[in-house]
Amino acid sequence: MANILHIDTSPRGERSISRALSYEFITSWKDTHTGDKVTYRDLGHNPVPHVNEAWIAAAFTPPDTHTPELAEAIKLSDSLIDEFIAADRYVIGVPMYNFNIPSTFKAYIDQIVRVGRTFTIDENGYKGLVDSSKKLLIITARGGSFPPGTPFAAYDYQEPYLRAIFGFLGITDVTFIHADSLGAGDEAREKSLAAAKDAIAQAVANW
Numbered sequence: 001m002a003n004i005l006h007i008d009t010s011p012r013g014e015r016s017i018s019r020a021l022s023y024e025f026i027t028s029w030k031d032t033h034t035g036d037k038v039t040y041r042d043l044g045h046n047p048v049p050h051v052n053e054a055w056i057a058a059a060f061t062p063p064d065t066h067t068p069e070l071a072e073a074i075k076l077s078d079s080l081i082d083e084f085i086a087a088d089r090y091v092i093g094v095p096m097y098n099f100n101i102p103s104t105f106k107a108y109i110d111q112i113v114r115v116g117r118t119f120t121i122d123e124n125g126y127k128g129l130v131d132s133s134k135k136l137l138i139i140t141a142r143g144g145s146f147p148p149g150t151p152f153a154a155y156d157y158q159e160p161y162l163r164a165i166f167g168f169l170g171i172t173d174v175t176f177i178h179a180d181s182l183g184a185g186d187e188a189r190e191k192s193l194a195a196a197k198d199a200i201a202q203a204v205a206n207w
């Protein structure tokens with residue numbers, strides 16, 4: 001029985017493709033994995049705050065020295081990290097914005113990447129503290145397409161960044177499904193959506 005953290009990051013509702021596809025994955029998954037528990041976090045509609053000066057001061061000082069102000073500033077980060085670490089698997093729907101992730105998702109990442117909680121530093125350098133057996137599935141929605149081996153690939157700062165930051169925490173089993181070409185006309189869009197749905201069905205069977 002797995003504990004899945006399902007996150008959406010699009011500010012859109014019914015029009016959101018990444019939201020619809022992450023929902024499609026989760027509902028199909030639950031049909032065949034009835035014992036699994038899904039925790040849902042909607043960053044697109046309920047963003048978390050950016051880190052601020054008090055957060056930074058709290059993150060880099062021992063908890064037992066925290067003033068009430070610092071303890072309050074880091075409280076949400078602690079609970080987001082507890083929720084993140086409690087999960088075994090992650091399913092995240094992510095729009096591409098300006099070749100990268102939406103700022104709401106970046107604000108969340110800034111809250112959960114914390115020294116002593118999700119990564120550590122020792123004489124050998126950085127080490128992720130999240131168990132490497134955990135699996136991450138990221139479903140993106142993109143207006144354009146950035147196929148490897150083409151000049152457009154260099155504009156994809158989304159997949160490399162997400163692989164780097166979650167790898168930094170210890171999560172290296174990362175699968176991407178890209179619904180791309182969504183702004184490239186009806187034919188390209190339908191073809192891409194059909195391929196993404198196929199990939200979702202495959203992932204439900206094999207993930």
Ligand SMILES: Cc1cc2nc3c(=O)[nH]c(=O)nc-3n(C[C@H](O)[C@H](O)[C@H](O)COP(=O)(O)O)c2cc1C
Binds near residue numbers: 019098099145
């Ligand atoms: C602010 C903004 C920036 C965008 N930037 C890009 C981009 O850099 N590359 C791209 O391929 N599509 C871009 N798009 C298109 C979105 O990725 C596309 O509409 C996608 O479907 C959005 O995800 P959603 O449907 O889940 O809301 C952008 C859309 C918006 C609103």
